Amino acid sequence: MNLLPLLAGLACFAAEPAVPANPCANGSFEQLAPGGFPAAWALLGKVEVVGDAHSGKHALRLLRTTEPPDRETGINGRNIDRLRGGIDFYYKAVAAKDAVLHIYAIPIAADGIERTGAPRAAFAVPKDHVGDGKWHHARLKYDFTKNSKVKTVIFAARLEGTSGELLLDDFSYLDRVGTLLRVGNIALDEAPKQPGRRCIVRVPVENGGDEPAKDVRVVLAPPRGLTAHPTEIRLGDLAPDAKIPAAWTLDGERFRPAALTVSAFSGQDKATGRMELTAKWEVRSFGPVSPVAMVGQPLVLECELVNRGQIMLEGPTVKFAFGRQSAMRKAERMAPGQTVVVRATFVPREQSFCETTALEADGPSGGENYLPTDSVVVGAATPLPPPGATLSAAVNGDCAVLENEHLRLVFRRNAFGYGPGEIVVKTRSG
Numbered sequence: 303m304n305l306l307p308l309l310a311g312l313a314c315f316a317a318e319p320a321v322p323a324n325p326c327a328n329g330s331f332e333q334l335a336p337g338g339f340p341a342a343w344a345l346l347g348k349v350e351v352v353g354d355a356h357s358g359k360h361a362l363r364l365l366r367t368t369e370p371p372d373r374e375t376g377i378n379g380r381n382i383d384r385l386r387g388g389i390d391f392y393y394k395a396v397a398a399k400d401a402v403l404h405i406y407a408i409p410i411a412a413d414g415i416e417r418t419g420a421p422r423a424a425f426a427v428p429k430d431h432v433g434d435g436k437w438h439h440a441r442l443k444y445d446f447t448k449n450s451k452v453k454t455v456i457f458a459a460r461l462e463g464t465s466g467e468l469l470l471d472d473f474s475y476l477d478r479v480g481t482l483l484r485v486g487n488i489a490l491d492e493a494p495k496q497p498g499r500r501c502i503v504r505v506p507v508e509n510g511g512d513e514p515a516k517d518v519r520v521v522l523a524p525p526r527g528l529t530a531h532p533t534e535i536r537l538g539d540l541a542p543d544a545k546i547p548a549a550w551t552l553d554g555e556r557f558r559p560a561a562l563t564v565s566a567f568s569g570q571d572k573a574t575g576r577m578e579l580t581a582k583w584e585v586r587s588f589g590p591v592s593p594v595a596m597v598g599q600p601l602v603l604e605c606e607l608v609n610r611g612q613i614m615l616e617g618p619t620v621k622f623a624f625g626r627q628s629a630m631r632k633a634e635r636m637a638p639g640q641t642v643v644v645r646a647t648f649v650p651r652e653q654s655f656c657e658t659t660a661l662e663a664d665g666p667s668g669g670e671n672y673l674p675t676d677s678v679v680v681g682a683a684t685p686l687p688p689p690g691a692t693l694s695a696a697v698n699g700d701c702a703v704l705e706n707e708h709l710r711l712v713f714r715r716n717a718f719g720y721g722p723g724e725i726v727v728k729t730r731s732g
């Protein structure tokens with residue numbers, strides 16, 4: 303009996319064990335069911351198979367245009383029985399106008415409905431990945447083992463909001479996601495005495511994975527001409543779900559749009575976050591200082607501008623109009639968060655019940671041409687009789703006065719009638 307060939311054959315078989323199928327079926331969308339849809343996936347709204355794939359020949363394109371808010375756009379995978387683990391996936395965020403692109407692990411109860419009390423595990427595509435034309439690799443951890451109502455899990459994606467376009471490919475289940483560094487939203491606090499020249503940059507760094515992230519280092523890459531202190535921040539080890547803030551002082555005048563990039567490192571794992579420093583300003587208020595003016599006496603129009611961006615702004619040009627008169631003024635330079643008030647003085651030439659005042663502000667990009675209008679009453683500059691010391695009511699040709707020793711209500715006579723009313727209070731100084 304010759305056992306050798308048989309043993310050799312068994313050895314060969316043992317050396318190449320069959321790779322177990324990933325619990326997430328058809329995660330690369332390569333198998334198409336009759337009708338052209340990817341097998342094992344349910345499609346919601348406008349979803350189609352496309353050739354712009356991360357791997358293989360197929361990816362899915364989710365498109366949202368004018369769908370009402372209650373109509374969903376997305377995909378649902380089959381129920382899987384792994385109640386903890388992770389989703390590994392690739393996405394390319396083509397566009398997102400007021401839309402958020404989410405990947406979910408959805409917990410499902412025994413009746414097949416998402417009514418377990420456990421929240422979904424969610425991944426939101428970072429805004430700075432939208433429109434960059436690249437495939438991005440991401441992982442999402444989930445663990446529903448503490449909720450006994452959860453019996454299965456669905457891998458899903460949703461485009462939420464008004465409009466957007468997202469490509470998805472290569473979904474798979476992970477038993478362990480490992481370390482998963484995340485850089486949170488970057489915030490910028492201006493130094494109160496040096497806005498636009500010094501600020502504190504803050505960002506939370508998180509380990510969204512299921513293994514500790516060792517020796518986490520975080521670096522802020524400042525825009526050209528600015529300096530960040532310290533150069534590198536060492537956060538130590540981050541346990542799963544730990545979140546630690548990092549902060550830098552950023553010095554140097556910010557006078558042009560730029561971007562801040564924060565990168566976190568732990569071994570081979572890396573995460574980045576980005577914040578745009580932009581010019582943004584607006585007209586906060588506009589109008590006459592007093593709603594009533596008099597012929598031949600100065601009338602002041604005033605507008606308040608505010609810098610809502612993160613960089614210094616050259617002052618916008620402001621055009622004031624009063625009736626047919628107009629005046630151009632240039633606002634002062636504005637630091638981030640600062641407001642400036644711009645004024646123009648006009649002298650009304652004739653009476654008017656409703657004279658139009660208008661404003662047009664134009665300046666650096668980041669603000670909008672603003673065209674607010676208001677109106678003002680221009681009355682007669684009638685001299686008033688001296689105040690009385692007793693209660694009296696009198697009407698003469700030029701005005702009507704009701705007064706006592708403390709207070710007087712005056713209606714001057716204008717070309718368009720009596721009014722508006724003026725209340726005059728006697729002060730201690732007389």
Ligand SMILES: [Ca+2]
Nearest residue numbers: 330357358360
């Ligand atoms: Ca594919």
